[in-house]
Amino acid sequence: MSNSDFAVGDMMIVNIGPQHPSTHGVMHFRLHLDGEIIRRVDPEVGYLHRSIEKISERRLYEQVPVYCDRVDYTCAMTAVLGYVLSVESLFEKYELEVPPRAWYIRVIVTELQRLANHLLWLGTFALELGSFTGYMYAFREREKILDLFESVAGERITINYPCIGGFQQDLPEGWVELCRKILSEYPRYLDEIEDLLTLNPILIARCKGIGVLNRQTAIAYGITGPNLRATGVKFDLRREEPWGPYPELDFDIPTREEGDVYARYLVRLAETRQSCRIVLQCLDKLPEGPVLAKLPLKKRDISSEFLKERGIDAHIRTGIPRRLCPSPNETYRRMEGPRGEYGVFIISDGSDKPYRVRYRDNSFSSMSAIGAISKGHKLADFIAIFASLDIVAPGLDR
Amino acid sequence: MSEVIRQALLDRFPGVTFYEKAIGLVAVVPSDNFRDIAEFCRDDERLACDFLHNYAAADFPPDRMEVFVMLYSYRHGHKFTLKTSVDRAEPKLHSLSAVWPAADWYEREMFDLFGIVFAGHPDLRRLFCPDYWVGYPLRKDYQDLRIVPLPEVMSE
Numbered sequence: 329m330s331n332s333d334f335a336v337g338d339m340m341i342v343n344i345g346p347q348h349p350s351t352h353g354v355m356h357f358r359l360h361l362d363g364e365i366i367r368r369v370d371p372e373v374g375y376l377h378r379s380i381e382k383i384s385e386r387r388l389y390e391q392v393p394v395y396c397d398r399v400d401y402t403c404a405m406t407a408v409l410g411y412v413l414s415v416e417s418l419f420e421k422y423e424l425e426v427p428p429r430a431w432y433i434r435v436i437v438t439e440l441q442r443l444a445n446h447l448l449w450l451g452t453f454a455l456e457l458g459s460f461t462g463y464m465y466a467f468r469e470r471e472k473i474l475d476l477f478e479s480v481a482g483e484r485i486t487i488n489y490p491c492i493g494g495f496q497q498d499l500p501e502g503w504v505e506l507c508r509k510i511l512s513e514y515p516r517y518l519d520e521i522e523d524l525l526t527l528n529p530i531l532i533a534r535c536k537g538i539g540v541l542n543r544q545t546a547i548a549y550g551i552t553g554p555n556l557r558a559t560g561v562k563f564d565l566r567r568e569e570p571w572g573p574y575p576e577l578d579f580d581i582p583t584r585e586e587g588d589v590y591a592r593y594l595v596r597l598a599e600t601r602q603s604c605r606i607v608l609q610c611l612d613k614l615p616e617g618p619v620l621a622k623l624p625l626k627k628r629d630i631s632s633e634f635l636k637e638r639g640i641d642a643h644i645r646t647g648i649p650r651r652l653c654p655s656p657n658e659t660y661r662r663m664e665g666p667r668g669e670y671g672v673f674i675i676s677d678g679s680d681k682p683y684r685v686r687y688r689d690n691s692f693s694s695m696s697a698i699g700a701i702s703k704g705h706k707l708a709d710f711i712a713i714f715a716s717l718d719i720v721a722p723g724l725d726r
Numbered sequence: 727m728s729e730v731i732r733q734a735l736l737d738r739f740p741g742v743t744f745y746e747k748a749i750g751l752v753a754v755v756p757s758d759n760f761r762d763i764a765e766f767c768r769d770d771e772r773l774a775c776d777f778l779h780n781y782a783a784a785d786f787p788p789d790r791m792e793v794f795v796m797l798y799s800y801r802h803g804h805k806f807t808l809k810t811s812v813d814r815a816e817p818k819l820h821s822l823s824a825v826w827p828a829a830d831w832y833e834r835e836m837f838d839l840f841g842i843v844f845a846g847h848p849d850l851r852r853l854f855c856p857d858y859w860v861g862y863p864l865r866k867d868y869q870d871l872r873i874v875p876l877p878e879v880m881s882e
Binding site for chain 2: 373374377379381382417418545547548549550552561563568657658659660662669671673675683684686688692693695696697700725
C-alpha cells in the first residue's frame, strides 16, 4: 500500500476528533493502526490556541486574571491563584502582606475547585466508558459546588475570584454553614458513586492493566499530579512547597503502585475525600479579619520625552493613576492544581505590564506522553487511556 | 542546597555564572555546550535532575532571546534553572529531547511561537499554529497583518 491520508505503508490511519463524542474538548489524534493495535499516536493540538501568553503581555498586572480563567476553565480558581501567587512573589514580604483570612479562603476555594474538577473528570470518564448513570451522579454533586462558587463570586465556571493581594470581597453571610453542610454530606454521595463504579466488573475489565504508565516514563515526560501518584511516587506540591496554611492542615496523599487506568481512577477518588477533609478543617479554623492586602501601588516612571511626544505638560503628571509595577525580576511559583503542577513563569521589567508570562499546565505533559502510554494497546482502550489522564484542551493549548 | 548545585556545575564547567532572583538559583550557561550541561545535570550524582518541569523562552530585542530550563530533582528535592541566550537573528540550540522526553513538545512550542530551531529534534513542526502560518507570534515585534488599525479620528 502507498502512503496517503488513510494509510502509511501497511498501517491504517484512523482520525479521532477534532469533534468526537468521546473526546471532551477539541483535540485531534491520528492513530496509526496495525489491525486493531495502536503503533503510533500523533496528537494534533492547537484548536483552542488563543495566545493567552501574548495577550497577557499587553495587559496590566491586575487585568490578567480574567484571561487566566480561560487558561483552564475547568479549574479557574486554581488557574487564577497560580498567577496571583506568582505576581505576589515578585514583591518583598513587607511590601505585600496577604491577610491570614485570605490565605484560608484561598485554600478553601482551591480545594473546592479540585473537588469540582475531579467530579467533572469522574463524570466524563464514566461516560466514555459507557456508564451514563455515573455521569449524572457526578454532575449532580458538581452542581452543588458550582452553586457555592456562584454565591461567592456570581459566576460558575470562569469565576475570577482571587485577585492580587487576596480577594475583592469576603464570603457572603451564611456561606460557611452552607459549605459545611454540603461537604459533610459529600462522603455519602461518594460512597454511592463508588458502589456504582469501583467494583463494577465492566469498568474493571476495561481499566485494570490498561495504559500502564511506569514511574520512569512518567517522570521523564514531566507528568505530575494524580497521574504521577498513581505510579507510586508520593509527591504533592502541597507538601513539598506549601503555601498559606497548608503546613498546619492534616491530610493524606493517596498513592497507588499499579500506574494503570484503574489506579488513576482510585487515586482521584481518594483525593476528593482528602479535599473534603481539608476544606472542613479550614472552615473550622477560618480567622476573622480583612481579606485584601494593601497593594504597593507606584507612580509609573514616565520620561519627559514620553510626555512631550503626547503634548502633555509635566505638571499634569500628578494625575497619572498609580499602578502595580514590580521591580525587574523573574519568578516561577508552582502549586498543586487538580491535574498536577500548575505554575506561572513571569518576567517583569519594572513597568505596569508583565514582560513575559508563561502558563505551565499538566495537560501539556500528559498529552505529550500519550503516544508512549498507548503504544501497543487496542483502539478501544485508547478512549479509556485518554479519559483517565484528565487532559483538558484549553490548558494544553492556552 | 544551592551551594552544592553551584559547586557541582563549576567543577565541570568553569564558565557558568550564577544569580538568584524570585525564581531561585539561575545558572547562566553558554549556548554552545548547552546540551552537555543539561546531560550533566541529569546524570551527575549531586544534581540528579530527573524532572524538567518548565522550559520556556523570552524575546529580548534587538539582539537576543533567552531560554529557561527549570529542573527539579525528585531524589534530592532541589530545583534550579538553566538559562542561556541565543542570537536573535539566527536562533539555534541543541535539542534536549534525548535528555528529557518532556522537552520534545516544549521545543516544538518554542519553534512555533519564537522560531528557535532545535538541532537534533526528531520531529520539529509547529505545535499550535497551522503549518502555513507566517511569523512567530510571541516575538516582541510580531505583527499580525490581518489586523487593520482603526483610522485616526480626524480633528477639525
